[in-house]
Amino acid sequence: MSLSFTISHRDGKARRGQVHTAHGAFDTPAFMPVGTAGTVKGMMPQAVAGTGAQIVLGNTYHLMLRPTAETVAALGGLHKFMNWPGPILTDSGGFQVMSLADLRKVSETGVIFKSHLDGSKIELSPERSMEVQHLLDADITMAFDECIKWPAEEAEAARAMNLSMRWAERSKAAFKQREGYGLFGINQGGGYMHLRAESAKRLSDIGFDGYAVGGLAVGEPQAEMFETLEAVVPQLPDDKPHYLMGVGTPADIVGAVMRGIDMFDCVMPTRSGRTAKGFTSRGEVNIRNARHARDPRPLDAGCACPLCQNHSRGYLHHLFKANEMLGPILLTWHNIQFYQDMMASLRAAIEQGALSAFANAFLAKLDEGDIPEIST
Amino acid sequence: MSLSFTISHRDGKARRGQVHTAHGAFDTPAFMPVGTAGTVKGMMPQAVAGTGAQIVLGNTYHLMLRPTAETVAALGGLHKFMNWPGPILTDSGGFQVMSLADLRKVSETGVIFKSHLDGSKIELSPERSMEVQHLLDADITMAFDECIKWPAEEAEAARAMNLSMRWAERSKAAFKQREGYGLFGINQGGGYMHLRAESAKRLSDIGFDGYAVGGLAVGEPQAEMFETLEAVVPQLPDDKPHYLMGVGTPADIVGAVMRGIDMFDCVMPTRSGRTAKGFTSRGEVNIRNARHARDPRPLDAGCACPLCQNHSRGYLHHLFKANEMLGPILLTWHNIQFYQDMMASLRAAIEQGALSAFANAFLAKLDEGDIPEIST
Numbered sequence: 001m002s003l004s005f006t007i008s009h010r011d012g013k014a015r016r017g018q019v020h021t022a023h024g025a026f027d028t029p030a031f032m033p034v035g036t037a038g039t040v041k042g043m044m045p046q047a048v049a050g051t052g053a054q055i056v057l058g059n060t061y062h063l064m065l066r067p068t069a070e071t072v073a074a075l076g077g078l079h080k081f082m083n084w085p086g087p088i089l090t091d092s093g094g095f096q097v098m099s100l101a102d103l104r105k106v107s108e109t110g111v112i113f114k115s116h117l118d119g120s121k122i123e124l125s126p127e128r129s130m131e132v133q134h135l136l137d138a139d140i141t142m143a144f145d146e147c148i149k150w151p152a153e154e155a156e157a158a159r160a161m162n163l164s165m166r167w168a169e170r171s172k173a174a175f176k177q178r179e180g181y182g183l184f185g186i187n188q189g190g191g192y193m194h195l196r197a198e199s200a201k202r203l204s205d206i207g208f209d210g211y212a213v214g215g216l217a218v219g220e221p222q223a224e225m226f227e228t229l230e231a232v233v234p235q236l237p238d239d240k241p242h243y244l245m246g247v248g249t250p251a252d253i254v255g256a257v258m259r260g261i262d263m264f265d266c267v268m269p270t271r272s273g274r275t276a277k278g279f280t281s282r283g284e285v286n287i288r289n290a291r292h293a294r295d296p297r298p299l300d301a302g303c304a305c306p307l308c309q310n311h312s313r314g315y316l317h318h319l320f321k322a323n324e325m326l327g328p329i330l331l332t333w334h335n336i337q338f339y340q341d342m343m344a345s346l347r348a349a350i351e352q353g354a355l356s357a358f359a360n361a362f363l364a365k366l367d368e369g370d371i372p373e374i375s376t
Numbered sequence: 377m378s379l380s381f382t383i384s385h386r387d388g389k390a391r392r393g394q395v396h397t398a399h400g401a402f403d404t405p406a407f408m409p410v411g412t413a414g415t416v417k418g419m420m421p422q423a424v425a426g427t428g429a430q431i432v433l434g435n436t437y438h439l440m441l442r443p444t445a446e447t448v449a450a451l452g453g454l455h456k457f458m459n460w461p462g463p464i465l466t467d468s469g470g471f472q473v474m475s476l477a478d479l480r481k482v483s484e485t486g487v488i489f490k491s492h493l494d495g496s497k498i499e500l501s502p503e504r505s506m507e508v509q510h511l512l513d514a515d516i517t518m519a520f521d522e523c524i525k526w527p528a529e530e531a532e533a534a535r536a537m538n539l540s541m542r543w544a545e546r547s548k549a550a551f552k553q554r555e556g557y558g559l560f561g562i563n564q565g566g567g568y569m570h571l572r573a574e575s576a577k578r579l580s581d582i583g584f585d586g587y588a589v590g591g592l593a594v595g596e597p598q599a600e601m602f603e604t605l606e607a608v609v610p611q612l613p614d615d616k617p618h619y620l621m622g623v624g625t626p627a628d629i630v631g632a633v634m635r636g637i638d639m640f641d642c643v644m645p646t647r648s649g650r651t652a653k654g655f656t657s658r659g660e661v662n663i664r665n666a667r668h669a670r671d672p673r674p675l676d677a678g679c680a681c682p683l684c685q686n687h688s689r690g691y692l693h694h695l696f697k698a699n700e701m702l703g704p705i706l707l708t709w710h711n712i713q714f715y716q717d718m719m720a721s722l723r724a725a726i727e728q729g730a731l732s733a734f735a736n737a738f739l740a741k742l743d744e745g746d747i748p749e750i751s752t
Contacts (some may be wrong), residue, residue, distance in 0.1 A: 020666040037694070037698045038691070038694065038695075038698075038700075039695060039700050039702040040699075040702065041701055041702070042702065042705070043702070044682065044702070044705070044706075045686075046682070055426055061411070062698075066694070066697060066698055067669065067690070067694040067697070067698075069668055070671065071690065071694075074670050074672075074690075075670065075688055075690045075691065076672070081688070081690075081691050081692075081694075082691065083686040083687055100380075177729040207653055293443065293447065294447055294450050294451065296450075296451055296452070306420065306422070310421075310459040311459055312444070312451055312457070314447065314450075314451045314457075315414070315451065315457050315458065315459075318413075318414065318442070318443040318447075318457075319414075319415060319445075321442060321443070322413045322414075322438075322442055322443075324413055324414075324417065325415075325417055325701060325704065325705070326413050326415040326417070326418065326419070328701065329418070329420070329701070329705065330420075
């Protein structure tokens with residue numbers, strides 16, 4: 001028996017569920033903080049768990065290059081390595097090969113690329129991706145796919161989708177099934193709905209433990225992303241988790257949950273936390289702005305994170321101006337707390353059949369903008 | 377009544393005591409983690425307290441330039457600003473003006489210098505230093521002094537000592553006495569014992585709540601530092617705390633405690649934590665060394681910090697190789713924990729009249745060197 005998924009509530013297309021893995025369960029809709037190289041940047045794993053996060057993501061591409069999957073395995077697997085006892089999902093490496101590696105060469109076999117770290121020649125194929133993710137000991141393994149740029153010509157989108165579907169078959173064949181571990185397929189096809197439909201059908205025929213929508217969050221407008229989800233999600237098996245890769249802003253996530261997505265990952269809260277951008281219930285705040293220098297108020301009065309409980313906007317402003325590590329530490333923590341609080345609210349709203357009302361109020365408040373400046 | 381100091385045990389020249397301040401008490405001998413710009417770099421204040429630290433140091437020079445003492449005061453003072461409810465000592469700014477500022481001009485009045493941040497012209501005098509430290513709300517204020525390089529010619533050492541003593545008088549006159557707050561004088565005189573003796577006499581005549589030994593830890597050999605302490609400390613008032621500024625290595629601190637020092641501060645544990653150097657019971661370890669890459673053992677098996685409890689040397693090595701923030705976060709935490717554990721052991725040894733035996737064993741183990749490499 002691989003991992004299991006149970007749906008306890010539905011509200012429109014949205015689902016409230018739970019995924020059971022070898023390392024415990026996580027509630028959906030879920031946001032997975034990104035732990036690229038075996039750490040959610042700037043956060044202790046205990047702090048990540050303390051925000052309510054139940055599953056984190058690790059990056060196959062980064063970890064296979066450094067410290068190598070074999071080293072992680074020698075040190076007990078990724079859970080022990082990073083001291084995250086809960087569920088872990090690893091991506092397949094396909095997306096990072098496209099976005100980070102130099103001199104890629106794609107063939108039927110796989111991808112040959114130069115490491116962005118030391119220029120060494122590395123090969124990644126469906127079989128090697130499965131092997132690496134197995135060595136990392138991921139609870140959820142992603143099929144190896146080719147991710148293309150948006151927008152793409154139809155012929156290019158079709159070629160990449162067809163290759164990805166053949167790779168999905170090979171991923172399934174190479175994946176070593178174990179109790180509580182699962183393999184997700186990835187829907188591709190760019191902005192072409194007939195390609196997306198064909199991809200959904202072929203993935204469903206192969207049979208996976210979950211289905212991801214790939215090739216989005218690569219620069220397309222939100223409206224196009226939502227249109228794609230409206231077309232694609234209903235064609236994915238209903239009884240399996242639906243995962244929208246690399247998304248996104250709070251508004252993206254709310255909209256995608258309403259369109260039937262169960263799982264998300266994105267570097268936005270962590271990256272923004274390092275670049276002085278805080279997510280609040282009233283939209284994003286750039287804490288470097290001089291208006292915050294003597295502001296004694298918390299970043300977001302409703303937030304229970306250590307930043308909002310213990311420190312002023314003025315202090316956080318100072319930390320970023322002085323390039324102090326504690327600035328990114330505190331703001332990353334806050335941003336992950338904001339995302340997890342949002343997910344908890346979405347789950348509660350689905351349970352109550354009140355998702356639409358919650359979404360309207362949440363999005364309206366986001367649009368209000370930051371609290372007014374105070375005179376100091 | 378200013379702050380008070382009680383000595384409960386003595387062992388040779390060493391003393392076990394407690395200093396009571398407006399923001400609570402701290403046990404001596406004490407090591408004060410350095411919170412230069414209103415943060416112990418890379419650590420949450422709760423974590424600092426969790427290591428056993430009871431007092432931290434803030435830097436007048438840094439804080440007066442950014443965010444300015446007036447801003448800290450507007451935000452409730454340094455305790456509230458940095459969320460450190462316990463005692464805080466601030467230095468006078470004199471040492472940083474010497475080591476960091478550009479184009480200093482020293483006169484009887486004070487020092488005029490250019491800010492290393494924006495080149496603006498700033499004046500620091502005994503009166504302004506007292507004002508800044510008052511605005512910061514330091515429990516322990518340091519007299520403003522001129523710190524010179526080591527070694528210095530006798531005439532130069534005498535000139536600077538005499539100026540510092542006149543400034544000490546002006547510091548005392550300008551210091552606003554409040555319940556639980558105190559002012560420390562700083563002994564100067566370089567490597568010239570008759571100058572040090574004269575300085576001790578003049579400070580004692582002025583009368584302070586504690587006495588610091590300044591102008592050490594500026595590059596002199598440990599033997600010279602110990603010789604200076606042996607000459608100077610007996611000439612400081614016995615019933616007040618003795619503070620050795622900017623020191624030092626674990627061996628420096630053990631030796632100085634045996635020579636009658638009660639308080640220390642040093643950037644070494646925090647700075648080393650950011651540059652991959654860990655303090656252990658068997659000496660310093662450079663975690664970037666390749667021998668650690670697949671080592672499943674903790675950095676220091678006897679340590680209770682989150683790094684040693686939850687992570688392998690291999691993981692820490694990876695974090696530093698990958699330039700992940702969590703490396704400095706975890707290693708800084710460990711190093712501060714190591715220093716606080718050392719201070720707790722020193723205090724216990726003094727209570728038991730066993731300091732000499734403890735020091736011999738502690739220093740011998742430090743000299744053993746790191747645990748042997750394991751084959752992996």
